[in-house]
Amino acid sequence: MNDPIVALEADLNSFDLAVRSAALDALLELAATGKIPLKAERPIVNLHCHTFFSFNAYGYSPTGLAWLAKKEGYRGLGIVDFDVLDGVDEFLKACDRAEVRGTAGIETRVFIPEFGTREINSPGEPGVCYHMGVGFTSSSVPEAAMPLLNDLRERAAQRYHEMVERINAHLAPVQVDYERDILPLTPAGNPTERHIVTAYIQAAERQISPVSGFWANKLGNTTEEIEGLLHKPAAFQNHVRSKLMKKGGVGYIQPSADTFPSVEVFHRLISACGGLPCAAWLDGTSEGEQAIDELLGLLVKKGVRTFNIIPDRNWNIADASAKQVKVQKLYAVVEAAQRLALPLNIGTEMNSFGQRLVDDFDAPELAPIREAFLAGADVVYGHTVLQRQSDLGYESTWAEAHFPNREQRNAFYQQVGALYRPGHGAGLKADLSPEQILQILEKV
Secondary structure, eight states, X not given: OOOHXXXXXXXXXXXXXXHHHHHXXXXXXXXXXXXXXOOOOEEEEEEEEOXXXXXXXXXXXXXXXXXXXXXXXXXXXXXXXXXXXXXXXXXXXHHHHHXXXXXXXXXXXXXXXXXXXXXXXXXXXXXXXXEEEEOXXXXXXXXXXXXXXXXXXXXXXXHHHHHHHHHHHHHTTOOOXXXXXXXXXXXXXXXXXXXXXXXXXXXXXXXXXXXXXXXXHHHTOOHHHHHHHHTSHHHXXXXXXXXXXXXXXXXXXXXXXXXXXXXXHHHHHHHHTTOEEEEEOOOSOSHHHHTHHHHHHHHHHTTOOEEEEOTHHHHOXXXXXXXXXXXXXXXXXXXXXXXXXXXXXEOOBOOSTTOOSSOOTTOGGGTTTHHHHHHHHHHHHHHHHHHHHHSOOTTSHHHHHHOOSXXXXXXXXXXXXXXXXTTOOOOOOTTOOHHHXXXXXXXX
């Protein structure tokens, strides 16, 4: 007999929003009656989860991620999608229903001319930088900002059309059609490189038998190497992507200064939506990240207010010497962020196979910085709460008037994030003082 709970959890990730929503309601009802055990809330967070609106390696929708956090007892969970805000409304509403602390953001690549000759956090691409906005409260954006958001989607679509054209020529006779084979793999027409990889692997399986010889020839491997990888689907997908789409691959297009928007343009979109510009860290080994004080100082002047880290790739490393270097760089960058009063936004991404669902907060390597992670999560959530309820977010004129000092501002929004019970309206109006807001939250 099929397990109805397993079926409902699968429905959470349907491309049909009505199906996802009904599944969450059913699961929450089962949990309320004790038929599904829920873990007690734990001091762990993941505020960097891609959803299937860009790519989630485990297929999670925004609703599916809200249920994951509820079931597993995460203190907070945040979504971040490439180039779109499609999942924000769904996710925050699902978090309200599930009583989960939720935040939402966007990620893209920008060009930083001041670092135009230095690699930053996009390997092999000087001046190009993965960059984020967090603390969004809606999928809708002001009319004046719509061209900025549309431009992100259009730039991505153009890059991927060109990539598919190049790869089709190389992989002939295996071909894919962008509209027919790639877009159906997405719920809202926003594919990524990983969707394209999936489409090519599926096309080869349909058109070629056996596929091992085909891939060996096209990727420059031996048949034996490919046969070994085919038994490890995640490793095989990553290998195909690396060979075809990354630097040196036939589908790779070296970006120029005009390929991606500027930091300033991206920040205009984020600010228009009431979000917080967020710098992103790789691992500290690039030339640009070795100049982290210069880089962060520049970005703060341009409006950055938060700082994203993917902890697992900075400590969970097999090579002992490489691990030692990256752990020390991780500690150093956390200190740099704290000197600049940048709250931390951390998580695992979930957009590559094998990544954790949540960081190992019990890892000894994270002990010195664990509290900074949790404090940052509370700040971003506190901003989200007040921005949603009454436009009193971190960058509001209200916040600037009451907290011109960002250290004091961080402390206030951290308190709000810690106190606010998710899913429970607190009646926080725009004419309240910070002290009145905290008094109300302490009683809710």
